[in-house]
Amino acid sequence: MKTTLAILTLNEAEAVRRVLPKIQKDWVDETIVVDGGSTDGTIEWCRDNGWRVFVQKKRGYGQGMREVMAIASGDVIMEFMGDGNCDPITIPRLVEKMKEGYDLVIASRYCAGGASDDDTPVTRLGNWMFTTLINILFRASFTDAMNGYRAYRKDRFLQLRIDEGGLTFPTQTSAQFAKAGLRIGEIPTHEPKRIGGVRKAKNFQTGLALLRMIIKEIFRPLPNHS
Numbered sequence: 001m002k003t004t005l006a007i008l009t010l011n012e013a014e015a016v017r018r019v020l021p022k023i024q025k026d027w028v029d030e031t032i033v034v035d036g037g038s039t040d041g042t043i044e045w046c047r048d049n050g051w052r053v054f055v056q057k058k059r060g061y062g063q064g065m066r067e068v069m070a071i072a073s074g075d076v077i078m079e080f081m082g083d084g085n086c087d088p089i090t091i092p093r094l095v096e097k098m099k100e101g102y103d104l105v106i107a108s109r110y111c112a113g114g115a116s117d118d119d120t121p122v123t124r125l126g127n128w129m130f131t132t133l134i135n136i137l138f139r140a141s142f143t144d145a146m147n148g149y150r151a152y153r154k155d156r157f158l159q160l161r162i163d164e165g166g167l168t169f170p171t172q173t174s175a176q177f178a179k180a181g182l183r184i185g186e187i188p189t190h191e192p193k194r195i196g197g198v199r200k201a202k203n204f205q206t207g208l209a210l211l212r213m214i215i216k217e218i219f220r221p222l223p224n225h226s
């Protein structure tokens, strides 16, 4: 099982300096910084410090993930946000859990042993609401359907129709893996606060985009071969 760690960045110069040195490169087979067009020195710092950087062609978090998938050599793709919200210590535990045969493993902030220092009352309620909705609609039992910190089998991903281009991408992945009846696991993680930079998620817009995506998933069948 070959693993690729995709580190998503968009103007995260302060965070990458603090977080990337804590990632041990031998935890995974390949690491790629997927950058959305940073102009604050993120790309330069990463390259100067030996990280492979892939600058995506079109804008958007999900778009970046879909583009990197085409060049990643791993059978397992791991999504990691380079803004300080992902504690690297969870990476080897995600790899271990994937080895048990799961198709998708989420680093959960809300299962036993999980926690978030980054939540506000609004984001916590939003996470709970959308996770509950996805569990009811797609017969799943996520405690955290939204965290972008996760690992999945690339072949399973490619059989689905995951087409969200923005920050709704991880949640769509959760919905479709559940819809397809794939094997889903979770492990606890402790989410630290974002480090510097500016938050890209906007509660109202992201909430609306999530609702739109969920409605699309209710009515749209999965591709035949999945």
Ligand SMILES: Nc1nc2c(ncn2[C@@H]2O[C@H](COP(=O)(O)OP(=O)(O)OP(=O)(O)O)[C@@H](O)[C@H]2O)c(=O)[nH]1
Residues within 6 Å of the ligand: 008, 009, 010, 011, 012, 034, 035, 036, 037, 056, 059, 060, 061, 064, 081, 082, 083, 084, 085, 118, 123, 167, 194, 198, 199, 200, 201
């Ligand atoms: N490659 C790439 N990364 C992005 C893009 N948009 C956001 N990101 C990164 O994706 C991660 C998540 O974005 P955030 O702005 O922190 O959004 P969030 O995590 O939902 O918001 P918080 O609750 O504040 O953490 C960060 O590491 C961003 O730098 C993009 O268009 N392309």
Ligand SMILES: [Mg+2]
Residues within 6 Å of the ligand: 081, 083, 085, 194
């Ligand atoms: Mg964040």
